[in-house]
Amino acid sequence: MKALIQNLLEQAVVSLQEQQILPADVQPRITIDRTKDKSHGDFANNLALMLAKPAKQNPRALAELIVKNLPTSELIIKTEIAGPGFINFFINPNYLEKQIDSAFADSRLNVELTATPQTVVIDYSSPNLAKEMHVGHLRSTIIGDSVTRTLAFQGHNVIRQNHVGDWGTQFGMLLAYMEELRAKGEEINKNLANLEVFYRAAKGRFDESEAFANRSRDLVVALQSGDEECLTLWKEFKDISIAHCQEAYERLGVSLNISDVRGESAYNKDLSVVVSDLDSKGLLQESQGAKCVFLDNFKNKEGEPLPVIIKKKDGGFLYATSDLAAIRYRQSTLNADRVLYFVDARQGLHFQQVFEVARLADFVKAGTTLEHMPFGTVMGEDGKPFKTRAGSTPKLADLLTEAEERAYELVKEKNKDMAEEELRHIASIVGIASVKYADLSKNRTSDYTFSFDSMLSFEGNTAPYLLYAYTRVASIFNKAGIEIDSIIADVTFTEEKEKDLASKLMQFNEIVSQVGKQGLPHFLCAYLFELAGLFSSFYEACPILVAENETQKQSRLKLAGLTAKTLQQGLALLGINTLERM
Numbered sequence: 001m002k003a004l005i006q007n008l009l010e011q012a013v014v015s016l017q018e019q020q021i022l023p024a025d026v027q028p029r030i031t032i033d034r035t036k037d038k039s040h041g042d043f044a045n046n047l048a049l050m051l052a053k054p055a056k057q058n059p060r061a062l063a064e065l066i067v068k069n070l071p072t073s074e075l076i077i078k079t080e081i082a083g084p085g086f087i088n089f090f091i092n093p094n095y096l097e098k099q100i101d102s103a104f105a106d107s108r109l110n111v112e113l114t115a116t117p118q119t120v121v122i123d124y125s126s127p128n129l130a131k132e133m134h135v136g137h138l139r140s141t142i143i144g145d146s147v148t149r150t151l152a153f154q155g156h157n158v159i160r161q162n163h164v165g166d167w168g169t170q171f172g173m174l175l176a177y178m179e180e181l182r183a184k185g186e187e188i189n190k191n192l193a194n195l196e197v198f199y200r201a202a203k204g205r206f207d208e209s210e211a212f213a214n215r216s217r218d219l220v221v222a223l224q225s226g227d228e229e230c231l232t233l234w235k236e237f238k239d240i241s242i243a244h245c246q247e248a249y250e251r252l253g254v255s256l257n258i259s260d261v262r263g264e265s266a267y268n269k270d271l272s273v274v275v276s277d278l279d280s281k282g283l284l285q286e287s288q289g290a291k292c293v294f295l296d297n298f299k300n301k302e303g304e305p306l307p308v309i310i311k312k313k314d315g316g317f318l319y320a321t322s323d324l325a326a327i328r329y330r331q332s333t334l335n336a337d338r339v340l341y342f343v344d345a346r347q348g349l350h351f352q353q354v355f356e357v358a359r360l361a362d363f364v365k366a367g368t369t370l371e372h373m374p375f376g377t378v379m380g381e382d383g384k385p386f387k388t389r390a391g392s393t394p395k396l397a398d399l400l401t402e403a404e405e406r407a408y409e410l411v412k413e414k415n416k417d418m419a420e421e422e423l424r425h426i427a428s429i430v431g432i433a434s435v436k437y438a439d440l441s442k443n444r445t446s447d448y449t450f451s452f453d454s455m456l457s458f459e460g461n462t463a464p465y466l467l468y469a470y471t472r473v474a475s476i477f478n479k480a481g482i483e484i485d486s487i488i489a490d491v492t493f494t495e496e497k498e499k500d501l502a503s504k505l506m507q508f509n510e511i512v513s514q515v516g517k518q519g520l521p522h523f524l525c526a527y528l529f530e531l532a533g534l535f536s537s538f539y540e541a542c543p544i545l546v547a548e549n550e551t552q553k554q555s556r557l558k559l560a561g562l563t564a565k566t567l568q569q570g571l572a573l574l575g576i577n578t579l580e581r582m
């Protein structure tokens with residue numbers, strides 16, 4: 001609806017330009033706002049205030065001219081000029097009714113397929129494989145997955161890239177430890193069951209034994225120069241580690257597969273090409289034996305240029321080098337139009353630098369965008385970065401188990417007679433959904449506090465609240481023995497609350513496109529929360545199954561049905577499954 005009103009205003013501007021009321025060269029950015037107070041209409045716009053000066057008109061007079069030049073449209077029933085020159089639009093309820101009918105009949109709920117499909121490469125999750133996944137990986141994994149689902153739903157060609165850390169010095173230490181275990185006749189597989197313990201043991205050996213440390217260093221060199229035996233050992237480690245990740249993805253309902261893994265090691269062969277490309281563009285400079293790129297815009301506190309190190313003095317490459325190689329690949333092989341990076345905000349400088357070097361080196365086409373989608377830190381309730389009581393970083397698997405256990409207690413409390421199996425099933429969905437939703441519903445750019453109590457609450461903007469709201473709508477249909485899709489009658493409003501709910505339902509399209517553009521799923525969460533709230537007020541004010549007559553009953557069932565479908569689709573875009581009862 002916003003886009004339609006915007007279009008009407010654009011047409012009004014053109015016709016005012018033809019009449020020479022507005023100068024021909026103004027191209028205003030028209031923004032439409034939803035009003036809070038519906039007595040002022042449904043939408044408002046400040047175009048007249050913006051254009052008053054170039055038009056040399058008083059804003060209210062200009063607003064009148066704009067209104068006079070608006071093409072007629074079945075969308076708008078009335079306009080009003082308010083305050084200093086705002087134009088308020090009142091949506092025609094008949095138009096809304098028709099829209100509800102059409103969204104209800106459409107499997108996409110009238111969410112548009114994009115007119116300009118893009119190839120979007122999404123870099124998310126991307127843990128370092130040397131260690132077990134922990135709570136820090138939640139944000140990238142969950143938020144990245146939701147944005148991926150949203151873009152796919154809009155009709156974009158999404159390519160998931162799990163840029164795992166599977167290369168570099170840490171692997172020398174791990175391989176040396178594997179060698180030792182093997183020499184002792186121990187089974188590697190068993191030892192790798194707990195990566196955290198394995199990593200700590202290897203680190204212990206590294207710190208205590210000079211010989212072990214030297215062996216580790218030799219093994220890194222051997223690995224990076226393609227030594228067969230090293231590679232076999234490394235591959236064994238990598239496979240087990242990735243299987244751990246895959247287990248977590250499956251538990252979380254995250255749409256990443258083994259085939260989406262393209263880690264740092266995949267770019268090993270391209271690193272020297274990156275160096276020669278940068279060199280031939282004249283971008284490389286030697287500094288203290290290292291090959292670096294110096295960018296004008298990046299200086300330290302003393303005003304000295306900051307180097308982006310591409311190749312170290314000892315010949316080793318860096319994190320930035322593999323990211324440059326990845327950009328080349330994403331452009332030339334994957335043909336990306338957009339590349340999104342769901343990575344910790346603390347890597348902001350790294351990405352700014354890498355993106356700029358990639359542009360200077362022509363690794364990306366001018367029209368391709370590289371977008372860091374940063375997120376803040378997961379904090380504990382004590383206001384410090386989230387830790388277990390023992391002081392270590394909590395393992396993801398343990399957190400998910402705890403969420404499921406807590407959800408189990410809550411669900412059991414509400415359903416004393418429910419069979420154990422169903423309780424477990426519901427608890428698992430609610431528990432996982434709560435962890436995911438808690439993360440998704442906060443603006444990703446800020447830090448967020450991990451709290452089981454608040455994420456599992458049935459009140460407020462939480463997964464339990466929304467899942468429960470969905471079951472309430474679903475139960476209306478169950479009670480009446482009606483299939484949602486069997487409703488064919490048209491919607492007709494008799495109450496204001498019906499119109500309010502309908503208007504919110506019609507906002508879904510706009511929210512989906514916003515999430516796709518900005519990579520901020522919390523807007524979708526806020527929308528679903530508001531929708532559930534409006535449904536509650538509607539349900540209180542407008543009896544459904546005992547409506548005044550059959551027409552009204554069918555109409556209200558349809559509104560309820562579309563609410564259920566929208567909640568379900570919205571949650572699906574967040575990667576959350578709904579339940580029929582809980």
Ligand code: ARG
Nearest residue numbers: 123126127128163164165343
């Ligand atoms: N493995 C890195 C880490 O755990 C994140 C990688 C993000 N993606 C990238 N292309 N740099 O910090």
